[in-house]
Amino acid sequence: MSTTETTTTPVEIPSTTRADWQSDQEVRWCPGCGDYTILAALQFALPDMGVRREDTVVVGGIGCAARFPYYMNTYGVHGIHGRAPAIATGVALANPDLSVFVIGGDGDLLSIGGNHLLHALRRNVNLTILLFNNRIYGLTKGQYSPTSEQGKVTKSSPQGSEDAPLIPLSVALGADATFVARTHDMDRKHMEEVFKRAHQHRGAAFVEVLQNCNVFNNHAYEQITARKNREDMIIPLTQGEPIRFGPDGSKGVVLDPKHGAVVVDTADVSEDDLLVHDEARDHPSVAFALSRLSPNMDEPTPMGVFRAVDKPVYGERNPVTEQPPGRQLITDLLHSGSTWTVD
Amino acid sequence: MTEQTQGSTATKPSEEITDVVIRLAGDSGDGMQLTGTQFTAVSALAGNDLATLPDFPAEIRAPAGTLPGVSAFQVRISSEDISTPGDIADVLVAMNPAALRSELSKLRQGGMVIVNSDGFEERDLDKAGYDANPLTDDSLADYQVVEVPMTDLTVRKVKELGVKGREAERSKNFFALGLLCWMYSRNPDDLRAWIEDRFAKDELIRDANITAFEVGWSFGETTELIPVTRSVAPMERPPGTYRNINGNTGLAWGIIAAAQLSGLPTYLGSYPITPASDILHELAKHPEAGIRTFQAEDEIAAAASSVGAAFAGDLAWTTTSGPGMALKGETIGLAISLELPLVIVDIQRGGPSTGLPTKTEQSDLTQALFGRHGESPLPVIAASRPADSFECAIQAAEIAIKYRTPVILLSDGYIANSSEPWCLPDVEDLPDLSTTYATGTNHTGADGVEEFWPYLRDPDTLARPWAIPGTPGLEHRIGGIEKADGSGDISYDPDNHQAMTDLRAAKVAGVARGYRKLEVTGDSEDADLLVVGWGSTWGAIAAAVERVRSAGGKVAHVHLRNLNPLPEDLGDIVRRYPKVMVPELNLGQLSMVLRSKYLIDAQSVSKVAGLPFTAGEIESEIHKMLGDDWSDR
Ligand code: SF4
Numbered sequence: 012m013s014t015t016e017t018t019t020t021p022v023e024i025p026s027t028t029r030a031d032w033q034s035d036q037e038v039r040w041c042p043g044c045g046d047y048t049i050l051a052a053l054q055f056a057l058p059d060m061g062v063r064r065e066d067t068v069v070v071g072g073i074g075c076a077a078r079f080p081y082y083m084n085t086y087g088v089h090g091i092h093g094r095a096p097a098i099a100t101g102v103a104l105a106n107p108d109l110s111v112f113v114i115g116g117d118g119d120l121l122s123i124g125g126n127h128l129l130h131a132l133r134r135n136v137n138l139t140i141l142l143f144n145n146r147i148y149g150l151t152k153g154q155y156s157p158t159s160e161q162g163k164v165t166k167s168s169p170q171g172s173e174d175a176p177l178i179p180l181s182v183a184l185g186a187d188a189t190f191v192a193r194t195h196d197m198d199r200k201h202m203e204e205v206f207k208r209a210h211q212h213r214g215a216a217f218v219e220v221l222q223n224c225n226v227f228n229n230h231a232y233e234q235i236t237a238r239k240n241r242e243d244m245i246i247p248l249t250q251g252e253p254i255r256f257g258p259d260g261s262k263g264v265v266l267d268p269k270h271g272a273v274v275v276d277t278a279d280v281s282e283d284d285l286l287v288h289d290e291a292r293d294h295p296s297v298a299f300a301l302s303r304l305s306p307n308m309d310e311p312t313p314m315g316v317f318r319a320v321d322k323p324v325y326g327e328r329n330p331v332t333e334q335p336p337g338r339q340l341i342t343d344l345l346h347s348g349s350t351w352t353v354d
Numbered sequence: 355m356t357e358q359t360q361g362s363t364a365t366k367p368s369e370e371i372t373d374v375v376i377r378l379a380g381d382s383g384d385g386m387q388l389t390g391t392q393f394t395a396v397s398a399l400a401g402n403d404l405a406t407l408p409d410f411p412a413e414i415r416a417p418a419g420t421l422p423g424v425s426a427f428q429v430r431i432s433s434e435d436i437s438t439p440g441d442i443a444d445v446l447v448a449m450n451p452a453a454l455r456s457e458l459s460k461l462r463q464g465g466m467v468i469v470n471s472d473g474f475e476e477r478d479l480d481k482a483g484y485d486a487n488p489l490t491d492d493s494l495a496d497y498q499v500v501e502v503p504m505t506d507l508t509v510r511k512v513k514e515l516g517v518k519g520r521e522a523e524r525s526k527n528f529f530a531l532g533l534l535c536w537m538y539s540r541n542p543d544d545l546r547a548w549i550e551d552r553f554a555k556d557e558l559i560r561d562a563n564i565t566a567f568e569v570g571w572s573f574g575e576t577t578e579l580i581p582v583t584r585s586v587a588p589m590e591r592p593p594g595t596y597r598n599i600n601g602n603t604g605l606a607w608g609i610i611a612a613a614q615l616s617g618l619p620t621y622l623g624s625y626p627i628t629p630a631s632d633i634l635h636e637l638a639k640h641p642e643a644g645i646r647t648f649q650a651e652d653e654i655a656a657a658a659s660s661v662g663a664a665f666a667g668d669l670a671w672t673t674t675s676g677p678g679m680a681l682k683g684e685t686i687g688l689a690i691s692l693e694l695p696l697v698i699v700d701i702q703r704g705g706p707s708t709g710l711p712t713k714t715e716q717s718d719l720t721q722a723l724f725g726r727h728g729e730s731p732l733p734v735i736a737a738s739r740p741a742d743s744f745e746c747a748i749q750a751a752e753i754a755i756k757y758r759t760p761v762i763l764l765s766d767g768y769i770a771n772s773s774e775p776w777c778l779p780d781v782e783d784l785p786d787l788s789t790t791y792a793t794g795t796n797h798t799g800a801d802g803v804e805e806f807w808p809y810l811r812d813p814d815t816l817a818r819p820w821a822i823p824g825t826p827g828l829e830h831r832i833g834g835i836e837k838a839d840g841s842g843d844i845s846y847d848p849d850n851h852q853a854m855t856d857l858r859a860a861k862v863a864g865v866a867r868g869y870r871k872l873e874v875t876g877d878s879e880d881a882d883l884l885v886v887g888w889g890s891t892w893g894a895i896a897a898a899v900e901r902v903r904s905a906g907g908k909v910a911h912v913h914l915r916n917l918n919p920l921p922e923d924l925g926d927i928v929r930r931y932p933k934v935m936v937p938e939l940n941l942g943q944l945s946m947v948l949r950s951k952y953l954i955d956a957q958s959v960s961k962v963a964g965l966p967f968t969a970g971e972i973e974s975e976i977h978k979m980l981g982d983d984w985s986d987r
Contacts, residue, residue, distance in 0.1 A: 036831075067823075087829075088662070089835065094655070106823060109666070335614045341784070
């Protein structure tokens with residue numbers, strides 16, 4: 012099961028609907044949690060992904076988001092805190108024909124599991140990693156997380172947290188992730204498109220999903236994702252197009268040698284100055300510059316695919332014989348090198 | 355026995371001996387491990403029985419010439435069946451003052467010390483902490499000293515080949531090897547062939563080493579200092595094909611064999627750690643055997659990725675040492691909860707914390723048995739010598755597959771790096787480890803719908819079905835949260851948790867039904883004392899028991915491979931003898947278990963010095979414990 016075939020016979024994909032991807036387990040997130048719409052978006056998108064249920068594995072760590080596998084009518088592992096990328100790496104290496112999803116929150120994937128995320132990305136393991144970023148610890152009832160804004164007052168930071176937040180996309184790009192995207196829980200269609208693109212990508216695909224925890228960090232992204240704010244606050248990334256947003260495209264993004272990516276009034280610059288979005292740029296620096304826009308999630312925020320480049324998938328370079336050949340191999344091994352015989 | 359050509363020893367008389375213990379010591383950079391290993395290899399080919407004890411520092415290169423930098427290798431060769439590398443050396447080869455100073459206490463009074471007399475300048479003596487030159491004061495009067503200017507003799511000849519300065523000096527260990535091979539009438543052709551093969555890539559170094567070897571050999575032939583050569587006859591052995599094996603290679607080959615015997619694609623997730631890394635190195639060489647190795651980012655990922663691979667249908671392994679075991683604890687708990695086959699190999703070393711990375715200890719037993727949260731029993735197996743490591747790996751895989759459980763396989767630094775002759779098993783006699791993945795539904799729901807229950811157990815083994823991704827209709831979700839008996843759905847029900855905890859424990863307890871009967875050696879009928887051992891203490895205990903018995907003491911020995919669950923016949927055995935002694939390289943971990951399980955007064959004999967027991971240490975403890983019972987006779 013470990014060798015990758017160069018020519019695979021196309022598998023018959025039965026047509027499915029959302030319902031086919033729903034398990035019989037009762038979903039136990041808080042009412043109003045953003046996770047519900049993310050789950051729905053993935054289940055709506057899967058019938059279009061060209062994958063069979065039995066070939067799909069969903070791996071979660073620990074946290075609200077990480078319960079995801081239980082709700083998917085696929086193979087699934089609900090693992091231990093932070094280790095989902097490592098568990099999923101084993102699944103993907105053991106059977107490269109599977110579609111393996113990793114689902115985790117910001118605590119799961121960036122705090123306790125930060126190391127595994129980094130290495131899954133830099134190795135380019137064939138995984139679709141969805142990080143639900145709600146900027147809080149939900150399951151343990153409301154402590155600040157590695158993406159919480161500095162100064163956040165929570166039960167464990169009554170004086171305001173001292174930690175500077177991580178920017179998940181910057182972390183992923185820093186690890187040279189080959190596919191990096193952002194979407195949010197208020198726009199199911201956008202999520203579906205991004206999830207499909209991520210799944211299509213060969214190698215490690217990393218998607219940050221801005222997610223609302225209405226119990227412990229309500230309205231975390233409201234000033235960006237609320238319908239009334241989107242036009243001003245979401246910067247849609249469209250391949251090959253100059254980056255524009257705002258009413259009538261009145262805002263745009265330019266690359267400034269000193270300050271990286273900067274939002275400008277398009278009236279102040281020429282059309283040629285606008286940054287043309289190219290997710291296929293080999294060098295991650297432009298995508299990185301874009302990931303630094305709105306570091307505190309209170310300014311115009313890019314949404315969509317930041318980077319999609321083609322690199323060899325982990326495990327393909329050093330193929331392994333699929334099936335152990337059998338007893339003769341043991342005999343040959345034991346008798347290799349120096350032996351002596353007593354009659 | 356293969357035909358062997360003896361080296362030319364025509365000019366000197368030869369003396370037949372049965373047994374010799376040689377200790378080689380030098381700087382970490384002097385290649386003493388390589389020299390010792392090769393002397394061992396040619397001795398194996400000469401048909402001797404042998405046992406080795408590599409003893410090296412954790413630092414790759416501590417400052418040259420200092421005591422912490424000394425690396426030693428002890429080998430015992432014999433024409434008889436031996437089980438230990440010897441309590442004390444007969445011959446010490448010391449490549450510098452530090453080696454002489456640190457190792458002299460391991461040489462018996464009257465023993466021979468062969469010293470590289472080059473490098474005994476004041477500066478060198480200083481570094482080794484000598485106030486006076488031991489070669490010129492009479493501090494070595496109790497020994498038979500053979501001073502040889504090894505560096506100088508080597509450099510002079512090797513230079514002629516065009517090798518310069520420091521490079522030329524580096525061949526001096528081959529001089530020592532040549533001299534030893536001459537002294538013990540080893541076949542020089544075996545050595546030459548090995549050097550040619552090993553250094554094939556660099557002709558100059560190859561020729562330098564062969565030259566140094568030959569200079570050492572002819573030094574022996576001509577020196578007045580060593581008047582006789584010695585020969586050690588081949589040991590009488592049962593018919594079979596033999597090879598020399600160390601524990602880590604034996605274990606790695608056992609893993610490769612288990613892949614073939616089960617037909618399961620095999621996965622090793624590992625993170626480099628002393629003294630376990632050689633297993634990863636060996637397995638990485640064998641993709642053709644259906645083995646995938648994954649060098650993970652840390653110990654936890656090594657274990658977690660193995661759990662993932664097991665879920666996907668691979669026979670999964672993870673190899674480590676004590677500190678890594680501590681990190682893997684939570685993941686092993688997950689594997690217990692998921693009930694997937696996985697073998698965790700722990701090559702124990704001195705602890706706690708970084709402890710003594712290159713030294714041996716048996717102090718992870720309680721960690722293996724109990725080192726997880728919750729009630730989390732799993733089978734624990736321990737290898738006792740290099741020659742049984744192969745078989746232990748296969749048994750670990752067999753249990754893991756049959757019972758769908760993680761298994762811990764213990765070895766230690768001593769077994770890992772020491773070597774002995776191994777009679778190769780007949781491959782046709784190795785067990786069939788094949789298993790079946792689930793292919794269809796196994797349960798009819800209340801509504802009459804056929805469904806798959808991942809925790810519906812085999813009534814005999816209590817193992818659950820192994821349904822791997824890619825199998826249509828068996829999609830299921832499992833995790834670390836408690837599962838409902840049968841369906842595997844999340845369950846927080848109190849009675850269910852009790853039932854599942856009991857089931858997991860009963861499943862592991864049931865493994866003991868498959869064990870072979872324990873073998874009690876020595877005076878099994880009427881011993882006054884039973885020695886219970888496990889792991890690498892086997893050799894020292896076996897030798898000690900034989901010594902005491904030949905002096906008239908009544909002693910028996912039972913050695914445990916399966917430490918959890920304990921063998922069902924062990925209770926009767928330990929209660930059968932008036933006294934029970936448990937020697938361990940820890941502070942009494944197995945003895946604690948035996949005391950609590952069997953309510954017997956098992957006496958612990960403990961050592962945690964980073965070194966194995968000598969037979970003499972155990973022998974004297976047996977004498978002490980036999981006390982009046984024994985001296986009355
Ligand atoms: S705590 Fe927050 S993230 Fe967790 S389920 Fe409730 S709303 Fe969702």
